[in-house]
C-alpha cells in the first residue's frame with residue numbers, strides 16, 4: 001500500500017502508456033474512430049489559421065477577376081474547416097461517451113471477476129483490500145472521482161494534441177522560431193500547475209476514501225428499505241444523517257481547501273499565458289504595421305500562437321491524474337488477490353461430481369487447528385482436534401462467540417487455518433484443492449443471501465453449474481424442506497421470482513426463506529454433496545416446521561454426513577455425537593445421554609434450559625424445547 005501511495009505524487013510516462021493501453025478495450029472500430037477524431041481535432045487550430053489566412057490574402061490582394069471568383073475557393077476552404085469543426089464536435093461527444101462506458105464497464109467486470117475468483121473471504125475483509133476494490137471498480141460515487149475511461153480519453157487527446165502542436169509551431173516558425181518558446185513555455189507551466197493541483201486534489205480525496213465509505217453505510221441506512229427499519233422505529237434518522245454529514249465533511253473539507261487554494265492561484269496562470277500570448281501579439285502586430293509581413297500571415301500567426309497554447313494546455317490533465325489512483329489500486333488489488341489464488345492449486349477447476357452418481361461420504365478431521373481472524377490478536381480456535389465421521393450427525397454447541405460459525409467457515413474453506421490442518425480422507429483440503437472439496441460439501445449459513453431469482457433457481461443454484469435442472473429432485477427437496485404449500489400458492493410455481501422487484505415475483509417471510517436455503521442444501525446433497533453443514537438452520541422456523549424437517553432428515557440418516565449447529569437442545573439431542581466448544585477447544589464430546597450422565601457443562605446447560613422452559617410460558621408453546629441461548633443457559 002505504501003508503494004501504491006508513493007506513486008500518486010507524479011504522472012510518469014508509464015502511467016500515460018498504461019492509460020493509453022486501455023483504449024482497445026473500447027473495441028477496435030470505436031477506438032479507431034476516437035483516435036481519428038482526436039487527431040483531426042488536434043490539427044483543427046492550425047487548419048483554421050491557414051484557411052483564414054488564405055481568405056484574408058485573397059481579399060487583400062488586387063485581382064483581375066471578380067472578387068467572388070478570387071475569394072470563392074478560399075472561402076469554401078474556410079467554410080469546410082468550420083463544418084469539420086462542427087461535425088467533429090457532434091461526433092466526438094457520443095463516441096467518447098460510448099468509449100468511456102465500454103472502458104469503465106470492462107474494468108468493473110474485471111474487478112468483479114478477480115474478487116469472485118478469490119477462494120477465501122479473509123482477504124476481502126482486510127480494510128486495505130476493501131479500499132482497493134472501492135478505488136478500482138470505476139464506479140464514481142462523487143464529483144471528484146475520475147474513471148479509467150476519463151483518464152484514457154484525456155491521455156488520447158493529449159497525444160493527438162501533439163500533432164496540432166507541431167502544425168501550429170510550424171506556422172509560427174515561418175515568421176520567428178523564438179516565438180514558439182515564448183508561447184509554449186508559459187503554456188507548459190500552466191499545464192504543469194494544473195497537473196500539480198490535480199495530484200494534490202486527488203491525494204486529499206484518496207486520503208478521505210475510508211470516511212467516504214463510512215458515509216455510504218449511513219446513507220444506505222437512510223435510503224434502503226431493508227436497512228431503514230431500525231432507523232425509523234428508533235427515531236435515529238437525524239443521528240444517521242448527522243453521522244453521514246460528519247464523514248462527508250471529514251472526507252471533503254481537505255479537498256475543498258485544495259480547491260480554494262487552486263482558485264487563488266488562477267491569476268498566476270492568467271498572467272503567464274496572457275504574457276506569452278501578449279508578447280507574440282505585439283511582435284506580430286508590429287511587423288504587420290511595418291508591412292514586413294502580410295495581414296493574412298499576421299492573422300495566421302496569431303491563431304497559431306493560440307493553437308500552441310490550446311495544444312499544450314487544452315486537455316483535461318485532471319482526468320489523467322484523477323484516473324491514476326484507480327489504476328494503481330487495480331494493480332495492487334490484482335497482486336494482492338493473485339497471491340491468495342496462487343495458494344489454491346485448483347481454484348475453480350474442479351470437475352463436478354456426475355449427476356446421480358453416489359459420492360463416497362468424506363471422513364473429515366481437524367488436526368490441531370488454530371485460527372485468528374486477519375488483523376486480530378485473539379485466537380478463536382486453539383489446537384482443535386475434531387473428527388466428522390462418514391454418515392454421522394454431529395452437533396456442535398457452545399456459547400455465543402465460542403467459534404462454532406468460524407469452525408464451519410474453516411470447514412468450507414472460506415478461511416484457511418492459522419495453524420494445523422483440515423483433512424478429507426487423509427489429505428489436506430488445501431493441498432487437494434478447495435474447489436474440489438466444495439463439490440462435496442453444502443452449507444446453510446446463519447446469514448444467507450437472498451437471490452433475486454426464481455424459486456427453482458434459488459434452490460438449484462449451488463449444484464446446477466453446467467447441468468440440466470432436475471425438476472423431480474426439485475419437487476422432492478421442496479417437499480422435504482416443508483415448502484410444498486408455499487410453492488402451490490405461488491403464481492408461477494417453482495418459476496416464480498422470489499422478489500417483488502421482478503415482475504410476478506413474491507416476497508417470502510424469514511422462515512420461508514430459511515426453508516428455501518434448506519431445500520438448496522438438500523438439492524446439493526442429491527447432486528453429489530456428501531456433507532451437509534447446518535448453522536442454526538431453523539432459527540426462523542416454528543417448532544412444528546423444525547420438527548418435520550428434522551424428522552425427514554433423520555429418516556435419511558446415513559445417506560450423508562451432517563454437521564449441525566443449534567442452540568435448540570431438543571434438536572441437538574438427536575445427534576449421534578455432540579461436541580461442546582469452549583475456549584477455542586472441545587471441552588466435552590459424546591451422545592446426549594453420555595453428556596447428561598457425565599454431569600458437566602452440557603448437562604448444566606441442559607438443566608438450566610429445561611428449567612427455564614418448564615417455568616416460562618413459551619409463546620410457541622414449546623415447553624419441552626430448551627435452547628442454549630447465550631444469555632441464559634449458555635456455556636460459561
Ligand SMILES: Nc1ncnc2c1ncn2[C@@H]1O[C@H](COP(=O)(O)OP(=O)(O)OP(=O)(O)O)[C@@H](O)[C@H]1O
Nearest residue numbers: 125373376380398399400401402403404405406407
Ligand atoms: N469476520 C470476523 N472478523 C473478526 N472477528 C470475528 C469475525 N467473525 C467472528 N469473529 C469473532 O470470532 C469469535 C467467534 O465468532 P463465531 O461467529 O464463530 O461464534 P459462534 O460460536 O458462531 O457464535 P454465535 O453462537 O453467537 O453465532 C467471536 O469472538 C467474534 O467476535
